[in-house]
Amino acid sequence: MLAYASRRLALLTVTLLAASMLIFLVTSVLPGNVGRIMLGPFAAQDSVDTLNRQLGLDRPVLERYAVWLAAVVQGDWGRSLHFNAPVLPLVIERLGRSLLLAAVTLAILVPSAVAAGIHAARREGGVFDRTVSLLGLSVRALPEFVTGVVLIVVFGIQLGWLPVQALPPEGAGPVEVLRHLLMPALCLVLVLFAYVFRMTRAGVIEALAADWTRTARLKGLPPSVVVLRHVLRNALLPTIAVLGAQIGWLVGGLVVVETLFRYPGIGTLIQFAATAKDLPLLVGCAVAVTAVFALGNLAADLLAASLDPRIRHGSPRG
Amino acid sequence: MAAPAVDLRVGRRARRMPPSLLAGAAMLLAWVAASLLAPWIAPHPPLASDFLALLQPPGPGHPFGTDQIGRDVLSRVLHGGRSVLAVAPAATALGLALGTTIGLAAAYFGGWTDEIAMRLLDAVMALPIVIVAMLALTFLGASTLNVILVIGIVFAPLVARTMRAAALVEVRKDYVRAAELRGEGIAYVMFREVLPNVAGPLAVEATLRLGYAVFTAATLGFLGLGAQPPAPDWGLMVAENQALLTTAPWTVLFPALAIAWVVVGIALVSDGLRVGQGP
Numbered sequence: 001m002l003a004y005a006s007r008r009l010a011l012l013t014v015t016l017l018a019a020s021m022l023i024f025l026v027t028s029v030l031p032g033n034v035g036r037i038m039l040g041p042f043a044a045q046d047s048v049d050t051l052n053r054q055l056g057l058d059r060p061v062l063e064r065y066a067v068w069l070a071a072v073v074q075g076d077w078g079r080s081l082h083f084n085a086p087v088l089p090l091v092i093e094r095l096g097r098s099l100l101l102a103a104v105t106l107a108i109l110v111p112s113a114v115a116a117g118i119h120a121a122r123r124e125g126g127v128f129d130r131t132v133s134l135l136g137l138s139v140r141a142l143p144e145f146v147t148g149v150v151l152i153v154v155f156g157i158q159l160g161w162l163p164v165q166a167l168p169p170e171g172a173g174p175v176e177v178l179r180h181l182l183m184p185a186l187c188l189v190l191v192l193f194a195y196v197f198r199m200t201r202a203g204v205i206e207a208l209a210a211d212w213t214r215t216a217r218l219k220g221l222p223p224s225v226v227v228l229r230h231v232l233r234n235a236l237l238p239t240i241a242v243l244g245a246q247i248g249w250l251v252g253g254l255v256v257v258e259t260l261f262r263y264p265g266i267g268t269l270i271q272f273a274a275t276a277k278d279l280p281l282l283v284g285c286a287v288a289v290t291a292v293f294a295l296g297n298l299a300a301d302l303l304a305a306s307l308d309p310r311i312r313h314g315s316p317r318g
Numbered sequence: 319m320a321a322p323a324v325d326l327r328v329g330r331r332a333r334r335m336p337p338s339l340l341a342g343a344a345m346l347l348a349w350v351a352a353s354l355l356a357p358w359i360a361p362h363p364p365l366a367s368d369f370l371a372l373l374q375p376p377g378p379g380h381p382f383g384t385d386q387i388g389r390d391v392l393s394r395v396l397h398g399g400r401s402v403l404a405v406a407p408a409a410t411a412l413g414l415a416l417g418t419t420i421g422l423a424a425a426y427f428g429g430w431t432d433e434i435a436m437r438l439l440d441a442v443m444a445l446p447i448v449i450v451a452m453l454a455l456t457f458l459g460a461s462t463l464n465v466i467l468v469i470g471i472v473f474a475p476l477v478a479r480t481m482r483a484a485a486l487v488e489v490r491k492d493y494v495r496a497a498e499l500r501g502e503g504i505a506y507v508m509f510r511e512v513l514p515n516v517a518g519p520l521a522v523e524a525t526l527r528l529g530y531a532v533f534t535a536a537t538l539g540f541l542g543l544g545a546q547p548p549a550p551d552w553g554l555m556v557a558e559n560q561a562l563l564t565t566a567p568w569t570v571l572f573p574a575l576a577i578a579w580v581v582v583g584i585a586l587v588s589d590g591l592r593v594g595q596g597p
Binding site: 015018022023026027037134137138140141142143144145146149150152153156157164249251252253255256259260270271274275277279282285286289290293 | 338440442446447448449452453454455456457529530532533536542543553556557560563564567570571574575578581582585588589
C-alpha cells in the first residue's frame with residue numbers, strides 16, 4: 001500500500017506540474033497584453049508598460065515560469081490587484097467555504113446515487129431503472145443555474161421552505177447552515193447524480209452475474225448480505241474512480257452555484273477575478289482548484305486501492 | 319444538431335425508432351424552427367423597450383411577461399435560441415473534428431505518438447473545463463466566436479479519448495492492411511476507411527458533446543463571458559435578471575426553461591441513438 005501510495009504521489013506531482021505549466025501558458029502565450037487587459041482600454045501606455053515590467057513580463061517565458069513556480073511553491077502567490085492583498089490567504093478562506101458546500105453535496109450525492117444504482121441493477125430494465133436512467137440523463141446536462149432557478153422558484157418562493165441565499169447569518173447553528181446549503185448542494189447533486197448512478201448500476205449488474213456471487217447465494221446467504229458484503233465491494237470500484245474524475249465538474253459547478261446563491265466561496269472569487277481582470281487572483285484560484293481536483297483524484301485512487309488488493313499489488317501501470 | 323440521427327441506423331434496427339429518439343427529435347425540431355422563424359413569429363423585436371409595460375407578469379400581449387426595461391421576454395427567448403443554434407453545433411463540430419483527428423491518429427500510429435498524445439490529453443483534462451474556458455475567455459475577450467473556439471478546443475481531448483478507444487479495435491483489422499497495401503495515403507486510410515467504421519460511437523459522442531456545448535455555452539453566458547448585453551442570450555438573461563428572481567420570476571424562469579428544453583431534447587436523442595445501436 002505504501003509503495004502504491006508513493007508511486008501515486010509521484011504521479012500527482014507530475015500532473016500538477018503539467019497543469020501549472022498549462023495555466024501559465026494560457027496566461028502568457030494567449031494573445032492579449034496582460035497589462036492592457038488588467039488596466040483596461042483607456043489606461044495610458046506608460047502605466048501599462050510599468051505594470052508589465054512590475055509583473056516581469058519583459059523577460060523570457062521559461063524564466064518567468066520558473067520564477068513563478070518557485071514563488072507559488074513557497075507560498076507567495078502574488079497580490080490581488082483589486083483587494084490589494086496577498087492572493088493565498090484570500091484563496092484559502094474562500095476555498096474553505098466551498099469545501100463545506102462540496103462536502104454537503106457529496107454527503108447527499110453518494111448515498112442516494114449508490115442506493116438508486118443498486119436498486120436499479122437488481123431489477124434491471126424495470127420501471128425504476130428506466131425512469132431514473134432517463135431522468136438522470138436529461139438532468140445531468142442541465143446547467144446548475146437552470147436547476148437552481150427552478151428550485152429557487154419552487155422551494156424558495158412558492159413554498160417558502162428554504163432560504164434563497166446560501167450564506168447563513170453570523171452565528172447560525174449547524175442546522176441553519178445546512179438549510180442554507182441544501183438548495184445549492186441539490187443543484188450540484190442533480191448534475192453529478194447520473195454518473196454515479198450509472199457506474200454503480202453497471203458495476204452491480206456485472207458483479208451480480210459473476211460466479212462468486214452465485215457461490216455466495218448458493219451458500220445460502222440472504223440477498224442483502226450478498227449485496228452488501230460481496231457485490232458492493234466490487235461494484236463500487238468504478239464508482240469511486242468516476243467520483244474522483246467528477247470533482248472537476250463539481251468545481252466548475254461551484255462557480256455557477258455560488259454566483260446564483262451569492263455564496264462567497266472560491267467559485268465567486270474566480271468569477272470576480274475573471275470579470276474584474278484581476279489576473280494574479282485568477283491564476284491563484286486556478287492553481288488552487290487544480291490542486292484540489294488532483295488531490296480529490298488521489299483520494300479516490302487510494303480509496304479504490306484500499307478496497308481492491310489487485311490495484312495496490314498490480315503492475316506499475318495499475 | 320440532431321442530423322446524425324438520419325443515416326446512422328444500421329440494418330434491421332432501422333425499422334424500430336426508440337420513443338425517446340422521436341420525442342427528443344420533436345423537441346429539437348420545435349426549437350430549431352422557433353429559432354429560425356424568430357424574426358417573423360416573435361411578437362416584438364428582442365431589443366425593443368416598452369416603458370409603459372415594465373415588469374409585466376405573463377398575460378395577454380406578453381405571454382412570458384416583460385423585463386425591467388419593458389422588453390418582451392417571449393421575443394427575447396425566441397431570439398436567444400438563435401445564438402445557441404449557432405454556437406453549440408459549431409463548437410461541437412470543431413471539437414469533433416479536432417478530437418477525431420487526434421484520436422484516430424493516436425490509434426493508427428500507436429507507440430510514441432499515442433503515448434505523447436494521451437499524456438498531453440491527461441494534462442488538459444486535469445483542469446476543470448469551465449475554469450479553463452474562463453481563463454481563456456478572460457484573455458481572448460468575451461465574444462461569440464471566442465466561445466465557439468474555446469468550447470471546441472476544450473472538448474477535443476474528451477472526443478479524442480472516445481475516438482481513440484473506438485478506433486483501436488478497427489486499426490488492427492484486415493481492411494486497414496488491405497488499404498495500406500493498395501498504397502492509400504495515411505489520411506485516406508484514417509478518414510475514408512477507419513472513420514466510417516467508428517461512425518456509431520462518433521454519433522453518440524456528437525450528441526453527448528452537443529448537450530455539453532449547450533451546457534457550457536449557457537454557463538459561460540451566465541457568467542458574463544459569452545454574449546454581451548443587450549444580446550438576447552439565455553444564460554445572460556438569467557444572470558441579468560437574477561436580482562428579480564423573487565419579485566419577477568418570469569424574467570428568469572423562461573430563459574432557464576428554454577435551456578432545459580434544448581438540453582433535455584438532446585439527451586433524449588442521445589439516449590435513443592444509444593438504445594438503437596444496442597450495447
